[in-house]
Amino acid sequence: MDLEPGTMDSVRTGPYGQIFRPDNFVFGQSGAGNNWAKGHYTEGAELIDSVLDVVRKEAENCDCLQGFQVCHSLGGGTGSGMGTLLISKIREEYPDRMMLTFSVFPSPKVSDTVVEPYNATLSVHQLVENADECMVLDNEALYDICFRTLKLTTPSFGDLNHLISATMSGVTCCLRFPGQLNSDLRKLAVNLIPFPRLHFFMVGFAPLTSRGSQQYRALTVPELTQQMWDAKNMMCAADPRHGRYLTASAMFRGKMSTKEVDEQMINVQNKNSSYFVEWIPNNVKSSVCDIPPRGLSMASTFIGNSTSIQEMFRRVSEQFTAMFRRKAFLHWYTGEGMDEMEFTEAESNMNDLVSEYQQYQDATADEEEYEDEEEVQADDM
Numbered sequence: 001m002d003l004e005p006g007t008m009d010s011v012r013t014g015p016y017g018q019i020f021r022p023d024n025f026v027f028g029q030s031g032a033g034n035n036w037a038k039g040h041y042t043e044g045a046e047l048i049d050s051v052l053d054v055v056r057k058e059a060e061n062c063d064c065l066q067g068f069q070v071c072h073s074l075g076g077g078t079g080s081g082m083g084t085l086l087i088s089k090i091r092e093e094y095p096d097r098m099m100l101t102f103s104v105f106p107s108p109k110v111s112d113t114v115v116e117p118y119n120a121t122l123s124v125h126q127l128v129e130n131a132d133e134c135m136v137l138d139n140e141a142l143y144d145i146c147f148r149t150l151k152l153t154t155p156s157f158g159d160l161n162h163l164i165s166a167t168m169s170g171v172t173c174c175l176r177f178p179g180q181l182n183s184d185l186r187k188l189a190v191n192l193i194p195f196p197r198l199h200f201f202m203v204g205f206a207p208l209t210s211r212g213s214q215q216y217r218a219l220t221v222p223e224l225t226q227q228m229w230d231a232k233n234m235m236c237a238a239d240p241r242h243g244r245y246l247t248a249s250a251m252f253r254g255k256m257s258t259k260e261v262d263e264q265m266i267n268v269q270n271k272n273s274s275y276f277v278e279w280i281p282n283n284v285k286s287s288v289c290d291i292p293p294r295g296l297s298m299a300s301t302f303i304g305n306s307t308s309i310q311e312m313f314r315r316v317s318e319q320f321t322a323m324f325r326r327k328a329f330l331h332w333y334t335g336e337g338m339d340e341m342e343f344t345e346a347e348s349n350m351n352d353l354v355s356e357y358q359q360y361q362d363a364t365a366d367e368e369e370y371e372d373e374e375e376v377q378a379d380d381m
Helices: 006-013 036-040 043-060 078-093 116-130 139-149 157-176 185-192 221-228 258-271 307-324 330-334 340-362 367-380
Strands: 067-073 098-105 133-138 179-181 200-206 245-254 284-289 298-306
Touching (some): 036 078, 036 116, 078 098, 116 340, 133 307, 157 185, 157 200, 179 258, 221 245, 298 307
Parallel strands (some): 067 098, 133 200
Antiparallel strands (some): 200 298
16 A cells, blocks of 8 residues: 555556556555655555555465564655554454564665654554564664675665565464474564563574575585574664673474474574573474475564664664654644644653663573662661
């Protein structure tokens, strides 16, 4: 769905145009003009019912609906404003299904629009409440992977999307193919989310190969493991070495022994124990699906719940505050019927999220014991 016809036309006329049902393209004519309020309250609200009709029709065709995957960007108007509107509407109608998002955050150095910090903050405010799992992506990190690892000189959006699609395929492969150790979106959530608000994950994929040059060399489980835990492989501009993993999940695909997978995972945790919180023992879940992606003998997808993801929110928050303090650009939003209060709420919700991540990053396993001792001493007095 989109609020302008142009992008849809290029999909429809592109190589994949025939895959989608023509009546499943839903688009408006006016565009959201990079304005979250237009996507969420005015233009988007007019189009949302026709989107929900399509969603209902597709959901009714499912035997066992696992949940929904929403891909959107948070910097513009449509993906952020209308995307979060769609998520909250689906949430109302299907409260017990999983809601998974692939959210492209504004990049640290490259900015497409001036009002990105506003749009992203208002969106995060929604995602904290209405999504079950958010895969955090950003274009700059994807560009870096294309330059550094894939040695592409001029990466296109097609190359970036190729990376994202590999991850999306990896997350859902257990639903679609048989496997020895199955996982699904719900099991993933149960294993990855220790506290309900902390559901923003960094993702990685291995082996990283550029389009059209899939490697033909044999891969090993240790090689996959090493590449997928590598900080350079993360698809968002947060460095896992600056925080600690609360939990993580590794999904392997291909013919391999589960024993070897388990050994590698234990190995990673032992070698890098300082990067895992010690108050959640065995915090890496692994799953194995028998069918590898096309052109590869084996592959792996990484999903980590790391406290360093707060870097993404912190960056956006600083930019938000700089503009909001001066009420810059605010009239575009209030003109669509928004209230300043909503901005203040979104800002404080995101800042709370950052401090929650920080709190659990600093937490240690023995704090509980200290508290108990203090109580005992107090009783003695």
